[in-house]
Amino acid sequence: MRWEGREGSSNIEDRRGMRVPGGRGTGFGCIGLLVVLGISLLTGADPRQLLGLLGLVEQVTSQQAPVAQQAPVGQAPAGDPQAQFIGVVLKDTETTWNTIFQRSGRRYSEPTLVLFDGRVASSCGLASAAVGPFYCPLDGKVYLDLAFFRELDRRFGAPGDFAQAYVVAHEVGHHVQNLLGLSDQVQAAQQRARSQEQANALSVRLELQADCFAGVYGHFNQKTLDPGDVEEGLRAAAAIGDDMIQKQSQGYVAPESWTHGSSQMRVRWLKQGLTAGDPSACDTFKGRE
Numbered sequence: 001m002r003w004e005g006r007e008g009s010s011n012i013e014d015r016r017g018m019r020v021p022g023g024r025g026t027g028f029g030c031i032g033l034l035v036v037l038g039i040s041l042l043t044g045a046d047p048r049q050l051l052g053l054l055g056l057v058e059q060v061t062s063q064q065a066p067v068a069q070q071a072p073v074g075q076a077p078a079g080d081p082q083a084q085f086i087g088v089v090l091k092d093t094e095t096t097w098n099t100i101f102q103r104s105g106r107r108y109s110e111p112t113l114v115l116f117d118g119r120v121a122s123s124c125g126l127a128s129a130a131v132g133p134f135y136c137p138l139d140g141k142v143y144l145d146l147a148f149f150r151e152l153d154r155r156f157g158a159p160g161d162f163a164q165a166y167v168v169a170h171e172v173g174h175h176v177q178n179l180l181g182l183s184d185q186v187q188a189a190q191q192r193a194r195s196q197e198q199a200n201a202l203s204v205r206l207e208l209q210a211d212c213f214a215g216v217y218g219h220f221n222q223k224t225l226d227p228g229d230v231e232e233g234l235r236a237a238a239a240i241g242d243d244m245i246q247k248q249s250q251g252y253v254a255p256e257s258w259t260h261g262s263s264q265m266r267v268r269w270l271k272q273g274l275t276a277g278d279p280s281a282c283d284t285f286k287g288r289e
């Protein structure tokens, strides 16, 4: 990807090095929190409650960390190439979604991206780095520990800058869903669902749409891509498919418990967004799959 020397977003909140008081660090395997947030979006339950119930994320109380833990929002610090890279990717998502929203007469409200290390206090609770990147719909912020990209490389075998850009753009995709009220619609559908399996299936569609939205970002920024970049993104999408993760972690595949979709589905929808470059081509809610 061509990003060096390019302008970065001014919506970066750098909380790295900030101590989060209280409680022990809770690790629960990457993408766990995304799942919980997905479920809570669908069920209408307060994610803080759900996470607390599952013991995944500690409840943020006044005795522990202040809910409104914040750092100044601005550009990524100079002399920090990895943070600056994320800043440029975030900026590109802003340009993409500002353009798309303007076309339909809407205003895009840009999300803040919080960089943290170790632990972070979001409006969705206190999370440890082990959760992987996540979007908190309650404060409209994307949370990212850069250490996740080492995981993506070593554990998931998906290195490369566009693999990282895909992850950021997927989380931004959840923000877009939030702004468009799609998350709310899915939540309403979820409340009518008769089983957990049905609920999970809706979560999969929401996640695949975020993958497709990430593809739309890629389409709009084709000129910044190098040969092989798209493949890096597709490899990452395949690596974090539910079937791959289940095979790796439990040795068998249980489709009814999927919340994000199989490798094949994730690759398909990322490709769809990349090719179409249009969010209206990302209707993962119609059709059988």
Ligand SMILES: [Zn+2]
Binding pocket: 034, 170, 171, 174, 207, 210
């Ligand atoms: Zn997601």
